[in-house]
Amino acid sequence: EADIYQTPRYLVIGTGKKITLECSQTMGHDKMYWYQQDPGMELHLIHYSYGVNSTEKGDLSSESTVSRIRTEHFPLTLESARPSHTSQYLCASSELGFDQPQHFGDGTRLSIL
């Protein structure tokens, strides 16, 4: 099983709060990703990174930001949470290369009241 960890697993928080979702991997993978997924629905790529100091926006417009200061760490931050941000957030990583499979963390289920 892949070694990629997300914290917290569940978060219920009020509107307007600043939130940081943590993601760490111990596989030394260069590429990392954040997806947003509503229960049972498709995955939407919101951010990805090719390596340290690289961050790119994904296909889904998002009010979140990411940083990649260390290879193993790829946190996602919401400056001011809103109810529309309620969803599951999945972090993934892969080796560099055109055809590498992605390894996913268990996800963070976020509920904004």
Next chain:
Amino acid sequence: GQQVMQIPQYQHVQEGEDFTTYCNSSTTLSNIQWYKQRPGGHPVFLIQLVKSGEVKKQKRLTFQFGEAKKNSSLHITATQTTDVGTYFCAGQGNEKLTFGTGTRLTIIP
């Protein structure tokens, strides 16, 4: 942009029946990957297909990549309760991997 659609969206089958999900891309793909997500879980990589017309098997699962490299299918023979989950294809385009819309499989015991 690249779009990857899957049909059906939902499938309910009796245990022991076969199941097939189809994946169609709006653009030609360099490869296609398949993932399985159990209820409450995260997507887990199953397999990758690279060559035109490629067929791969994993026990009761058969994966196929179309000749034009724009479509793919996953067929499960004699479904079991452990097959429950959502199956996603993911098509590799120029730069990014685009996940399909998924097919949720429910097994009726």
